[in-house]
Amino acid sequence: MEVFLKEIFGSRMTTDPFELEQYTKDIAYIPPILVRLLAKPWPRAVVQAEESREIACLMQWAFQKRIPVTVRGGGSSAYFNSVPVQEGIVLDMNHMQGVGAVHMAGKAEEPAVWVQAGTTWYDADERLRRQGYTLRSYPTSAPAATVGGWISLGGFGIGSIRYGPLREQILGVRAVTAGGEIAEVDNPGLKSEAEASAGGGGLCFDDFFGMEGTRAVITEAHLTVRPFPEKEAHRVLAFRDVRPTGRMIQELGQVSSVFNVHFSSPTFVAALHKKGYASELPQERYCLAVDLAGRQTEVEEALRTIRREVQVLGGEVLATEAGEAEWISRFKALRLKQTWPSLQAAELLLPVEHFAAFEEALTKLAKQKHTVVVTYAHLVSPETVLLMVLFPSDELNTLRYLGDLSFISRIYALGKLYGGKPYIIGLWNTSYLSDIYTSKELKRRWERKQRLDRPNILNPGKAYKAPFFLSRSVFRLGMGFLGMLCPFVRAGRESDA
Amino acid sequence: MPKTKTNLEERIAEASYVCGRCGSCRNVCPVYQEIKWESSSPRGKITLAKDVFLKHKHNKMTEFYTQRLLECTLCGKCEEICAAGIHTRGLWLDLRESLRETGRLHPNFRHLGEQIATTHNISATANEYRLDWTDDLDDFEVPQSKDGSEVAYFVGCVSSFYPQLADIPQSIVKILEQAPVKYTVLGGEEWCCGFPLISAGMSGEAQELARHNIEKVRALRVKTLITGCASCFHTWSQEYPLLLGKSKQDLGFEVLHVTEYFARLLQEKRLMPAGLSETVTYHDPCDLGRNSGVYEDPRVILQAIPGLDYVEMFHNRELADCCGGGGNLQMVDSGLSQAIAGRRVRAAVETGASILVSACQQCVQTLRDAARKEKLALEVMDVTELLWQVLDHETGGERNE
Ligand SMILES: Cc1cc2nc3c(=O)[nH]c(=O)nc-3n(C[C@H](O)[C@H](O)[C@H](O)COP(=O)(O)OP(=O)(O)OC[C@H]3O[C@@H](n4cnc5c(N)ncnc54)[C@H](O)[C@@H]3O)c2cc1C
Ligand code: SF4
Ligand code: SF4
Numbered sequence: 001m002e003v004f005l006k007e008i009f010g011s012r013m014t015t016d017p018f019e020l021e022q023y024t025k026d027i028a029y030i031p032p033i034l035v036r037l038l039a040k041p042w043p044r045a046v047v048q049a050e051e052s053r054e055i056a057c058l059m060q061w062a063f064q065k066r067i068p069v070t071v072r073g074g075g076s077s078a079y080f081n082s083v084p085v086q087e088g089i090v091l092d093m094n095h096m097q098g099v100g101a102v103h104m105a106g107k108a109e110e111p112a113v114w115v116q117a118g119t120t121w122y123d124a125d126e127r128l129r130r131q132g133y134t135l136r137s138y139p140t141s142a143p144a145a146t147v148g149g150w151i152s153l154g155g156f157g158i159g160s161i162r163y164g165p166l167r168e169q170i171l172g173v174r175a176v177t178a179g180g181e182i183a184e185v186d187n188p189g190l191k192s193e194a195e196a197s198a199g200g201g202g203l204c205f206d207d208f209f210g211m212e213g214t215r216a217v218i219t220e221a222h223l224t225v226r227p228f229p230e231k232e233a234h235r236v237l238a239f240r241d242v243r244p245t246g247r248m249i250q251e252l253g254q255v256s257s258v259f260n261v262h263f264s265s266p267t268f269v270a271a272l273h274k275k276g277y278a279s280e281l282p283q284e285r286y287c288l289a290v291d292l293a294g295r296q297t298e299v300e301e302a303l304r305t306i307r308r309e310v311q312v313l314g315g316e317v318l319a320t321e322a323g324e325a326e327w328i329s330r331f332k333a334l335r336l337k338q339t340w341p342s343l344q345a346a347e348l349l350l351p352v353e354h355f356a357a358f359e360e361a362l363t364k365l366a367k368q369k370h371t372v373v374v375t376y377a378h379l380v381s382p383e384t385v386l387l388m389v390l391f392p393s394d395e396l397n398t399l400r401y402l403g404d405l406s407f408i409s410r411i412y413a414l415g416k417l418y419g420g421k422p423y424i425i426g427l428w429n430t431s432y433l434s435d436i437y438t439s440k441e442l443k444r445r446w447e448r449k450q451r452l453d454r455p456n457i458l459n460p461g462k463a464y465k466a467p468f469f470l471s472r473s474v475f476r477l478g479m480g481f482l483g484m485l486c487p488f489v490r491a492g493r494e495s496d497a
Numbered sequence: 498m499p500k501t502k503t504n505l506e507e508r509i510a511e512a513s514y515v516c517g518r519c520g521s522c523r524n525v526c527p528v529y530q531e532i533k534w535e536s537s538s539p540r541g542k543i544t545l546a547k548d549v550f551l552k553h554k555h556n557k558m559t560e561f562y563t564q565r566l567l568e569c570t571l572c573g574k575c576e577e578i579c580a581a582g583i584h585t586r587g588l589w590l591d592l593r594e595s596l597r598e599t600g601r602l603h604p605n606f607r608h609l610g611e612q613i614a615t616t617h618n619i620s621a622t623a624n625e626y627r628l629d630w631t632d633d634l635d636d637f638e639v640p641q642s643k644d645g646s647e648v649a650y651f652v653g654c655v656s657s658f659y660p661q662l663a664d665i666p667q668s669i670v671k672i673l674e675q676a677p678v679k680y681t682v683l684g685g686e687e688w689c690c691g692f693p694l695i696s697a698g699m700s701g702e703a704q705e706l707a708r709h710n711i712e713k714v715r716a717l718r719v720k721t722l723i724t725g726c727a728s729c730f731h732t733w734s735q736e737y738p739l740l741l742g743k744s745k746q747d748l749g750f751e752v753l754h755v756t757e758y759f760a761r762l763l764q765e766k767r768l769m770p771a772g773l774s775e776t777v778t779y780h781d782p783c784d785l786g787r788n789s790g791v792y793e794d795p796r797v798i799l800q801a802i803p804g805l806d807y808v809e810m811f812h813n814r815e816l817a818d819c820c821g822g823g824g825n826l827q828m829v830d831s832g833l834s835q836a837i838a839g840r841r842v843r844a845a846v847e848t849g850a851s852i853l854v855s856a857c858q859q860c861v862q863t864l865r866d867a868a869r870k871e872k873l874a875l876e877v878m879d880v881t882e883l884l885w886q887v888l889d890h891e892t893g894g895e896r897n898e
Contacts, residue, residue: 014534018536018559018561018562019534019535022536022544023535027517027519048533074523075535076520094524094533122524123524141519141520141521143520143525144519144523331578333580334580334581335581337515337516337581338515341515342514396551396552
């Protein structure tokens, strides 16, 4: 293996355990006892690709030898998405960076650009700005997340409310199939008829979005972009109660210049205040940071509409500086860890109309569990919010940490009552597959995967089927058991609050 | 507060626990940009620090990890972008201190420590030769430890002992003469500010230097201390108060970088620049900009020069890229330092500038070498050199070609 990989990648391949260990982790801490039970995260080698041809050679060889390949971008995901579950090779995409020239393309003759998959969204935006353009949407992990990574996961973030899911902003993708074929696939919805062509390698456009690197390796994406807006404005709206906040979020979904809406719960703000952050936000208020972009007249009109609505709902619009400060710190949610270094989290897509009711129920649940929960959220479509629920835990106390895991399943169960579902699958959320997809959809997904990757070498163990210990019944039992640990560790929780 | 082993380890453990492993710091790190392996990224290094100091897996403090910890220019860009608000630069310094505490000091750092203990400067030359750079100044005597001066000029080791950079201190004193300003230098009484020792993880050794320097400057009863070196400035304004557990005000005089002082003189019309028709860009030294907060004054000086076409590099101010010359990296891996510098000069050329200006001798030297190696048509100079060349002095104010 080593000889073959060295031949293709030269010094861009390693089997040094010192280096390999770095690729056995993502952002979430998982107690080693659980990792040992469910995964073999140590790759046998890591390779860094510089061009599609190298990836094609790697995939042909891996396909033939049935060696798993896990694609890794920024490694900023949390569910073992880019960590191997069955050893094999990690394909590090971070050498493939670059942004082409903006040109007009697609049915609507929109500005678009080819971006290499290992480019971070932050860098892509920076390079676009040099050409007078900017991204339509990006995740709040933009400095870390790569273009290939976000296409392969949720694709919702800042700008989604205005421009829709990432899928709708991409004209085409260049990729390498599991069998090692180099392919280019167009978005049939966005291409003009003349441009639209049949996808290469048997791939179709939907084989990329949210597929967690299980169907192909993305090497480049053709992104639609926007000219730098004439006017941007940032405001923070504050409310005493969650119900009017929920109403306001719904209203904001209808305002045309709104580019981003970010919700912070009072507990989130309080935790930031503890460490001297977000001082511009008031205590004990539900805060909405609203960002607008567009023509000057449109933005001004939108601001007037928002002011009117805030007045009707009994809230207040804070001083402009608060909006600017929130915008500047939009990538810094992790400052919460200064207050609670060890956190656990559940991430949900939730119907906006049930957002306030869910928040109320969550607060009650937290009280019952003697813990504090913080939430923040983005409005990602007029109908949907992407909600992050976090609570303090303690990874230095394995018993408590394991006990707290059961609380995550309680949050998801609560979310389900309000029409919500987990956002990302990876390995750890495979237990919730049936909450996310119907059994028909699951079957179709698996058939498609088999058609494209029969030996199941691309990122095996994720996204399609739960391993035994995460299968629905075993998982429920496990969570029930872990839940029973909770009373023993309650004291720790109360001191967090 | 002295960095004892226990509070060092606690601080490292605490900071590493806060890290969310998000990787925002990865792509901006000049070292990661060159090495490209995860273990060379700030995130990779913190992950291991967490294992060693929080989880007490001391076997992970391997030789290779030690090497990785020193592959860092201390530029602070990771801190600027950190999604969790961690003071990463302080963490890197603490980690270096801990290497020293546990007998893992890099041999070149040890040698540097011995050198400074012997000569009180970073070179092997005796400290009484600190004013050798004044030898070519025929028109005036540079006053040394002169009573009644308003300003003390702290020259710094690099300016004092590297003849190829002598133009910088010479320009500074010529400008002071022209203004005119009642100034003095300390000559052989100036000791290394201690910055290279602090960067090496030897802050204990820097304390004696700090005490000596403060005492000598206080004895002059000046109102202001200026320095042309970004690292000396950072040390005087940020590190001395920390090292001695005092506030900046306790020093008894204000500390300014020469660019701050010269911007003031320009505003008071005590300096009158003549014209220059060149396109010029500015490199923010990490120790002056990100690590000390001075961004505008060098730009004020450049923009005060009539006819000068000022252009910004794309990465500027808080987000400026490092020149590769910081953090004692040259002593650990000079090739890596050069590669980082190469990127920066290429970025300067992209702006269309013919002159790249900085405000730090170390940056000027590193970038000048890089421009030469890359064979770029780019002149690299210090802002004080440029200012002196365009000042309306006896040569008529035009730039000497
Ligand atoms: C602070 C913070 C904020 C976040 N905010 C958001 C947000 O606003 N919205 C959101 O959706 N997520 C968010 N996330 C989660 C995560 O950052 C994103 O999902 C991101 O898109 C992951 O990108 P990555 O490059 O890090 O991918 P990785 O984590 O490396 O990989 C993610 C998945 O993509 C696959 N993959 C990576 N590159 C390729 C490729 N080139 N071809 C094929 N498959 C590939 C991997 O195999 C893996 O399954 C956030 C995370 C953090 C830490
Ligand atoms: S200080 Fe600079 S060189 Fe060091 S880790 Fe941070 S970004 Fe990298
Ligand atoms: S940006 Fe900060 S929190 Fe994120 S990996 Fe780097 S040091 Fe850790």
